[in-house]
Amino acid sequence: MQKHISNVDSAPKENGDKTLSERTTTALREAIVCGTFKAGEKLNEPKLATQFNVSRGPLREAIRRLVSMGLVEYTPNVGAKVIPLERARIIELYEVREALEGMAARLAAINMTDDEINELKKLLEIHHQHHENNAGEYMQADGDFDFHYQIIKGSGNELLTQQLCNELYHLIRMFRFQTSRFKTRSDQALVEHQQLIYAIENRDPGLAEMLMRRHIARAKQSIKAHLLSEET
Amino acid sequence: MQKHISNVDSAPKENGDKTLSERTTTALREAIVCGTFKAGEKLNEPKLATQFNVSRGPLREAIRRLVSMGLVEYTPNVGAKVIPLERARIIELYEVREALEGMAARLAAINMTDDEINELKKLLEIHHQHHENNAGEYMQADGDFDFHYQIIKGSGNELLTQQLCNELYHLIRMFRFQTSRFKTRSDQALVEHQQLIYAIENRDPGLAEMLMRRHIARAKQSIKAHLLSEET
DNA sequence: AATGTCTTGATTGTTGACAATACAGACAAT
DNA sequence: ATTGTCTGTATTGTCAACAATCAAGACATT
Structure with a gap:
């Protein structure tokens, strides 16, 4: 049964994607993140190459990159499969x-x-508006990403930025896609973001780090609870 | 001028290295880490393929993997070069x-x-012996790695372990190779390791994290000072 | 019936050739 | 002299064919 990916060009164009293998990487990544390929599913090279309209060379490259991003598991002589996101x-x-x-916050x-x-303040303001207008929830996920992204970039540490934005980021997105059933604690998050900005504005690295860590730790606890309650 | 890498087999055999591209990855990685290829040096595909006795396919794979490890920089249609380790x-x-x-310590x-x-205690004991017998310095680098490695593994977090041991680890090694002229503060480090074990033994996550962070932050400061004093 | 071996088909690993792109040097124009 | 363009060469990007390896099912043996 044919999936809804006829060729590479259906993928979102990212400015840096010049070569075929880069476009293939983006396309395959999005397909995995968005769940077109289920978690744990085998990735067959010839089949995928046909679907994406490329030869096996670029496709293999794409797979390797996704392996290093943690989205795909690989066994030599056996092949690749989408990572199963266990608890x-x-x-x-x-x-x-x-x-x-x-x-990063520090x-x-x-x-x-x-x-x-x-800029960060403006962003928060926009999110605040959205929250009031749309009765919360909506767009919170992307908004959250934007906010965190700007702080990460603001750290000025390129290695850190790369680790977070190029590697872990897509894992988080994938997880969010799979668990969009969870309510995002959007009002709570807004308050926490607000506090974080204060700490950064006051040039208090220790406080900024602490608040960010609590912000994420709280999200973790929330997820943990949800996952446990779903246990069969 | 021919370098001292006639083929892939000269590389250290790592148990998981089955396929040619994996062996090539290991070989190229070691060559870069150990400085056989200088920082900033261009990596020419056909030339390297000849040197390693493989075709360009596996070699390209190796390069891609090293890119994702941060050891190599890549520009489409231009090529790869060893990362220049700036301050x-x-x-x-x-x-x-x-x-x-x-x-990880937490x-x-x-x-x-x-x-x-x-096990960790035994390891520290061995390092202590070495320090007394060999008037310090010697083997400190590897010993330090072992110690940190065991704590990282002990965290039980596979993702964290992978990030540190598969990605950043080799960057650190590369840097150490380039700056072996710096004296390692080995007696200081031993004391800090000792304290760290206490914290872990007493099941004090907060203290363990704090001590580990200070341990690394101190090393960072030491390096910073060295780098500044070398400024031309 | 359970286990072990063999064979077959499918899938991955590797290669060398060809196409597309970028870089360096020569040359012309201002 | 400097800038811009052109051309040839070198290097990277892509492909399709071939070799090596693995997984599954048939068959024989205990």
Whole structure:
């Protein structure tokens, strides 16, 4: 049965995607993140190559990149499969996030320019509006991403930014797609974001880190509870 | 001028290295980490393929993997080059380490078994012996790695372990190779390791994290000072 | 019936050739 | 002299065919 991916061009164009293998990577990544390929599903090279309208070379490259991003598992001579996102792994993901984004907030409190902080404030304001207008919930996920993204960038640490935005980011997205049934605690999150901005504005690295870590730890606890309550 | 890498087989055999591209990855990685290829040096595909005695396919795979490990920079249609380890990047590396290994120590204090803790103690004892016998310095680098490695594994967080041991680890090694001229503060480190074990043994996650972070932050400061004093 | 071996089909690993792109040097124009 | 364009060469991107490996089912043996 043919999936809804006739070729690579159906993927979102990302500005840096010049070569075929890069476009294939993006296309395959989105397909996995969005659940077109189910968790644990085998990735057959010739079949996928046909679907994406490329030869096996670029496709293999794409698979390798997704392996290094943690979205795909690989066994030599056996093949690739979409990573099965078990409970344990999700908790692990949030623990790593807590560590890295905590550090990002600390560094952001030191390195962010005043302009960048103002941008952050504007962003929060927009989210606030949305929350009031649309009775919460809606767009919260993307909004949350934007906010965290700006702080990460504001850290000024390129390695950290890369680790979070290029590697872990897509894992988080994938998880969110699979668990969109969970309500996002959007009003709570807004308050926490607000506090975080204060800490950064006051150039208090310790507080910024602590608040960010609590923000993420709280999300982790919330998810943990949800996952347990769903246990069969 | 021919380098001292006639083919892939000269690389250290790592148990999981079955396929040619995996062996090539290991070989190329070691060559880069150990400085056979200088920082910033261009990696020419046909030339390297000849040197390693493989075709361009596996070699390209190897390069891609090293890109995702941060050892190699890549520009489409231009090619790959060994990452130039500038001062800024080294500091960044230690900031990320501080965050991740801090979290590892925290989790280790929670999750490590008593047996694992005993192993850690034995390891420290061995390092202590070496320090007294060999008037310090010697073997400190590897010893330090072993110690940190066991704590990371002891965290029980696979994602964290992978990030540290498969990605950042080799960057650190590469940096150490380039700066072996720096004296390692080995007696200081031993004391800090000792304290860390206490914290883990007493199941004090907060203290364990704090000590690990200080341990790494101190190393960062030491390196910072060295780098500044070398400024031309 | 259960276990072990063999064979077959499918899938991955590797290769070398060809196409597309970028870089360097020569040359012309201002 | 400097800038811009062009051309040839080198390098990377892509492909399709071939070799090596693995997984599953048939068959024989205990």
